[in-house]
Amino acid sequence: MKKYLFLRIGSALVTLWLMSVLVFVSVRLIGDPTHLLLPPEATEQDRQALREQMGLTKPLPVQYLIYAGNLLKGDIGTSFVTGQPATVVIGPRIVPSVLLAAAALLLSLAAGVPAGIVAACNPAGATARIGNLLATLGLATPAFFVALLLIRWLSVDLRWLPTNGYGTLAHLVIPAVSLSLYSAAALYKLTQSTMGEILQSDFIRFARIKGISLRSVIYKHALKNASLPIITFCASQFGLLIAGAVSVEVIFGWPGIGGAMIDAISQFDYTVIQAVALIVVLLFVVINLLVDVLYGWLDPRIRLAH
Incomplete structure (x- = not known):
């Protein structure tokens, strides 16, 4: 098990390094931030001076080495726009994004897995046919469209829930349901x-x-063997829910990292863009590492094969 853990951790660290390079290079392909940071009447000399101040005139490998060195010290940079550390800009937004993604994933599990089990036990039944239809609609319907429909029905017509905001369970319901629809449909199918x-x-x-009774066969034998692909899907989906919740966060005024990314891109704020992307990548890598460890614990064949 120790060798297996060592290999998995080593693989995670290599993945993080490669993704940091990819994020660093990709962000610099967006364009020159001085055109947004300076007024239109600024001269080219002004822009060049700002580039030098931001360290953008150095060769790209030198810029990356400085960036990587700062990361190793726990410094993810300072916002070019606000002058605040990126941790201050992004930090308060991480918990709302994780909360929204976790709530959406729990709803998906609660709806998709039991319905999928029922459909698998009776594939020709009415439950399976209705489930297949609803799953197809769930996979094809964008989250923002579902969000707008739920706002109209639950907030405007029935006035049961608030249209936007953050801070209470009532504010979480519609965003989480909107975001969970695709995942629930995919989990049902899986x-x-x-x-x-x-x-x-x-x-x-x-x-x-x-x-052995059918109930015992399903829950003690079949479901145990089906749990590995479900765990894998949930692990990848959690990261995707965090990264892909931008439209839902914008619609509901949810203070997550999706909004921070949109603001940073619109202002060419390299540091914040890099920080958000790196945090999302880190979440993906850590979650997948935990899943790999869980796999090795659940199935000895996996860890003994390494």
Whole structure:
């Protein structure tokens, strides 16, 4: 297990380094931030002086080495626009984004997995047909469209929930439901497919022949074997929910990192763009590392193969 952990941690660190290079280079392809930071009447000499002050005149490898050295010291930079450390700009926004993504993922699990199990147990039944239809709609409908419909119905017509804001459970309901629809549909499809294959396998048939009840077969045997792909999907989806919640955050005035990224891009604020991208990458890598460790714990064959 120690060797397995060492390999997984090493792989995670290499991934972080490669992504830091990719983020650093990609951000610098956006354009010259001096055109937004300085007024239109500024001269080229003014722009050049600002570039030198921001360290943008140095060769790109030198800029990256400075950037990487600062990262190792825990410094993700200072905003070019506000002059504040990027941690101050982004820090308060991380918790709202994680909260929204976690709530959406929990709703997806609560809706998608049980429905997928029911559909897998009776694939020709009415529940499966209705579930397949709803799942197709969920996969095809954008989150922002669902958000607008729910605002009209639950906030404007029924006046049950607020239209925007942050701070209470009521503010979380519509954004989380809007964001969870695609994940719930995907989890339904994944659970239905995986459970359907497992329920047709020989060891499940043997368990039924031995007289084990269908409920025990489903929850003690089939679901345990189907849990690995579900865990993998949830791990990747959590990061995608954080990164992809921009439209929902904007609609509801949710103070997440998606809004910070939009503001930074509109102002060519290199440092904040890099910081947001790196935080999202870090979340992906850490979550996948935890899933790898969980895999090794659940299935000894995986860790013994390394």
